[in-house]
Amino acid sequence: MKIFKTKTDLITYVDKLKSEKKTLGFVPTMGALHQGHASLITQGLLQNDFVVVSIFVNPTQFDNKEDLVKYPRTLDSDVDLLKTVSEEKIIVYAPSVDDIYGEHVESISFSYDGLEHEMEGRFREGHFDGVGTIVKRLFEIVRPDKAYFGEKDFQQLMIIKKLVEKNNIPVTIIGCKIHRAKDGLAMSSRNMRLKPEYREAAPFIYKTLKTAKEKFGTKSANKVTEWVTKQFATHDLLELEYFIIADVETLKTVKRKSNQKSYRAFIAVYADDIRLIDNIALN
Template sequence: MYLFKRVADLGQALGQEKKAGKRIGFAPTMGALHQGHISLIQSAKQETDIVVASIFVNPTQFNDPKDFEKYPSTLEQDILLLTAAGVDYLFLPSVAEMYPAGPDAEHPHYDFGYIESVLEGAYRPNHFQGVGIIVHKLLEAVRPDDLFMGQKDFQQCMIVKRLLEITGSSTQLHICPTLREADGLAMSSRNMRLTPGQRATAVEISRTLQWVKDNLGTRPFSGLRAEGLARLEDAGFAPDYLELASGNDLRLLDAPEDGPMAILVAARLGDIRLIDNMTVGS
């Protein structure tokens, strides 16, 4: 695995791969890697010739500076995992490399429309603008044919899909299934911060999602939402939302409809905020 810290050097190396007719796959990460990330790498290896991963904790997408400071870092272990998984190139830029004028400089504004105003967008203002800024920068650095992201960040995937449309990119987005622990908890870098007691409680978030999914359509969704939120509160969570949305455009729904849907949840356990979702229909 080759490691690059500068955009120019990475671009030169990948340019040679493209000249050789290689298809480039890309999995962007913020590090603190787990098997969910590795599953993205595995998908990329199946679909493409050259796999690029990046590790960059992006300051512009954190609303709370403390959350940015507390984001787990396990770089040595991450490099070992990526090497074992067969990554060809690792892009490990500094903040100065990605933001030469500084993270607080003026950046482009992306018209993501409705999808950045609800759910995570409502609770984390400007978060998705930060996502758009860094994903655009990373795509320009890597210029991949295929982009691999996890379904756990469902709304983020829809934001990136819209970003590709806005920028006229030919990169194809692949949304890969959420990987879960044996008890059902969605794999997440934030899980590293859970105490043993919190970890035992955290599984209730996926159990509640599954309960809502199993009962969807048996009674009004408003009742399912209320009971689901109560279940989370009883378990010790402070929930932000539990919603049903269109899988096509993230419209919030009062009742199931034809086509793909997603049930999405966000809740705090102590000072750790967890998100999860499950899809319904096709």
């Protein structure tokens, strides 16, 4: 497995692959890899000759500096997991902050036609500027044909698609289904930080989403939201930050259902000091 620490070395190798007419998939990650990442990479390998996996904890997308410090950095075990997927077809890019940003670690300001002001954008100031900054930079370095993002971060997926569209970046964005543990909890690098009692409680999030989906068939969005809020109000360990039913295209909170539109329910929950997000298609 080839592992590059600098963009100069990676660019040289990508140039070689492109001269050989090889196709390139890309899965950007912040490390602490799990089977959810593996599923993205596996899909990428089915559709490309090689897949580049970036492993970089991006400082500009953390509104909470303590969260940045605590974020797990596990390069050796990440590489071990990647070897179980493919030793020959995966290329790792694990840069330093200096290699990506140089002396100026700061975000560029982006407009995503309002997508950035909904849900996560309301609660995490500057987050999507940080996401756009690093993803655009990585696209420029890696120059992939296709890039793969999980639907767990559905808002991020929509924002990346908008970023590519507005900046005319020549890459196809592929959204991939949420990968879940057997008990339903959406796979996340943050899960490894959950204390045992919170890990045991966390599947309640997806269980609630599934029931909310059932209720959405016969009840209004407001009624479903009220029901979800009540479920978490009485939970001993999980604290609801938000539950929002939104239009899939605009991500705006639905006021009245329409049979002509598609909707998704989005949720953010604190398990102790660990913030977990999830979502589910409703129709």
